[in-house]
Amino acid sequence: MEQVHARRVADCGASNLLVQRATRAVGHCDFSPTELVTTFVDLVKWVEAGVKPAGDNVPDPAMAAQPTYGCTFTDKTMQRPWDNPALLAQGYPKPAACPAP
Numbered sequence: 001m002e003q004v005h006a007r008r009v010a011d012c013g014a015s016n017l018l019v020q021r022a023t024r025a026v027g028h029c030d031f032s033p034t035e036l037v038t039t040f041v042d043l044v045k046w047v048e049a050g051v052k053p054a055g056d057n058v059p060d061p062a063m064a065a066q067p068t069y070g071c072t073f074t075d076k077t078m079q080r081p082w083d084n085p086a087l088l089a090q091g092y093p094k095p096a097a098c099p100a101p
Helices: 001-013 033-049 086-087
Strands: none
Touching: none
């Protein structure tokens, strides 16, 4: 859906007003508190000071296929549901790990 959204924004000529960030998660709006606060602070800086935040190139399928896609903005310190062995045993989905830097 993020790719569709980016295309629709581009069709309206407003790509300069869109920043998208991918995170390694499996649920809808599955953000850690750190990811949420960091993104909101960056949005406020953009609105108040004109500092456009970095983002991911979501519309590019080749970029989304990279093993590092979604790693830049993922909070790697927070324990996620897929870290729970009991949930994994029940088939809880687990995204691929981010490669070591």
